[in-house]
Amino acid sequence: MEILGLSLAMVVLFVGFGLLIGVLFGFFGMGGSFLVTPALLVMGYPTRVAVGSGLAFVFGTSVIATLKHRDMGQVDYKLGVLMIAGTTAGIEAGKEIVLHLETLGLAGSIISVTYVVLLGGIGAFVTYEALRGGDGGEGINHDAAEDDVDADDIPDIAKKIQSYRIPPMISLRGGVSVSLWMILGVAFVTGLLSGFLGVGGGFIRMPALFYLIGVPVPIAVGTDLFEIVFSGGLGSFLYALDGGVDLSIVLPLLAGSAFGARVGSAATSIVDEDEIKVYFGLMLLGGALAVAVREIGNVYGIDALNTVSLVLILGSALLVSGAVVYSSITALREERQSSSPA
Amino acid sequence: MVDLAAFTSMGADGIDAAMLIGAVLLEAAILYVGYGAVEEAFGQRVVERLRGE
Numbered sequence: 580m581e582i583l584g585l586s587l588a589m590v591v592l593f594v595g596f597g598l599l600i601g602v603l604f605g606f607f608g609m610g611g612s613f614l615v616t617p618a619l620l621v622m623g624y625p626t627r628v629a630v631g632s633g634l635a636f637v638f639g640t641s642v643i644a645t646l647k648h649r650d651m652g653q654v655d656y657k658l659g660v661l662m663i664a665g666t667t668a669g670i671e672a673g674k675e676i677v678l679h680l681e682t683l684g685l686a687g688s689i690i691s692v693t694y695v696v697l698l699g700g701i702g703a704f705v706t707y708e709a710l711r712g713g714d715g716g717e718g719i720n721h722d723a724a725e726d727d728v729d730a731d732d733i734p735d736i737a738k739k740i741q742s743y744r745i746p747p748m749i750s751l752r753g754g755v756s757v758s759l760w761m762i763l764g765v766a767f768v769t770g771l772l773s774g775f776l777g778v779g780g781g782f783i784r785m786p787a788l789f790y791l792i793g794v795p796v797p798i799a800v801g802t803d804l805f806e807i808v809f810s811g812g813l814g815s816f817l818y819a820l821d822g823g824v825d826l827s828i829v830l831p832l833l834a835g836s837a838f839g840a841r842v843g844s845a846a847t848s849i850v851d852e853d854e855i856k857v858y859f860g861l862m863l864l865g866g867a868l869a870v871a872v873r874e875i876g877n878v879y880g881i882d883a884l885n886t887v888s889l890v891l892i893l894g895s896a897l898l899v900s901g902a903v904v905y906s907s908i909t910a911l912r913e914e915r916q917s918s919s920p921a
Numbered sequence: 922m923v924d925l926a927a928f929t930s931m932g933a934d935g936i937d938a939a940m941l942i943g944a945v946l947l948e949a950a951i952l953y954v955g956y957g958a959v960e961e962a963f964g965q966r967v968v969e970r971l972r973g974e
Binding site for chain 1: 942973
């Protein structure tokens with residue numbers, strides 16, 4: 580039996596894989612192309628189709644996850660639009676740096692090393708901060724979208740950035756007020772890294788929104804997803820122009836991820852903010868290790884390391900999404916126990 | 922001089938690409954509404970079951 584030109588087993592595989600990614604995407608606002616593109620490449624799809632279909636899938640999933648976060652009041656549109664403007668300029672600058680490095684013949688090695696260091700560095704930092712319990716880590720922040728953020732919950736770097744009162748000042752969700760120029764600056768730098776590394780940038784933007792701008796984690800995730808709708812839409816359109824989008828891949832993946840994104844988005848308002856950060860950090864550390872293994876494989880021509888890299892990425896994705904679901908169920912049960920009369 | 926043939930073929934590609942992305946958007950919208958209805962119908966029951974009620 581064939582559906583969309585694929586065997587039933589392949590359709591089930593894609594739907595299941597989409598479900599896994601959807602949970603991560605809805606929960607963290609990242610992980611789409613990071614997981615899908617390498618998997619499609621290993622399955623034998625041409626690079627153009629793997630990247631283009633991955634982007635189209637990210638676009639569809641981000642639409643669903645953003646709508647779900649919007650329902651929970653976790654999208655700051657004003658911040659999102661400003662971030663899009665700054666990020667777009669940054670991506671252009673990042674692309675120029677890559678072109679310059681290519682003329683020097685240094686692009687490949689510098690980008691790979693930067694990717695691993697950045698992914699691992701952010702992962703280690705976020706995990707350390709969350710385990711330390713400082714900088715806004717304490718307690719469940721279920722109503723982050725409605726309430727003003729507590730001054731103690733704002734990371735020190737964000738407090739410093741918020742202290743620069745260069746007009747015009749922009750009021751953000753959670754009662755945060757930041758200079759327009761600071762927002763554009765942060766957006767430019769995240770865009771620069773995104774353009775330089777050739778990635779969607781969710782793993783850079785989400786922590787940047789929290790640690791540098793100071794918006795609560797659920798709003799950082801929702802606003803990041805809102806931005807991905809536009810970057811993913813434009814990217815997939817450009818690839819579709821070259822025939823790089825295969826709907827037989829995208830449609831079943833999306834059918835699974837749409838459900839997973841609902842689960843992941845809902846989990847952000849159930850699971851403790853510290854736990855979100857720990858999982859996010861571990862996911863990045865797993866990704867950094869996987870990219871490092873792949874690069875070593877490429878340098879020394881060991882094909883098996885590509886498979887090891889994919890297993891590492893998928894394994895950490897499976898573990899982390901499982902942990903998200905488990906933590907949500909545990910939190911629901913603890914909530915019931917604490918609300919029931921003694 | 923403007924190459925009209927190239928422009929037209931690029932336009933056709935652009936329409937095809939837009940239709941592809943439109944199909945993805947349409948599926949996303951249908952899934953959002955569809956799963957939303959499922960969540961509306963069964964969500965509370967599932968949450969209660971998970972809570973152990």
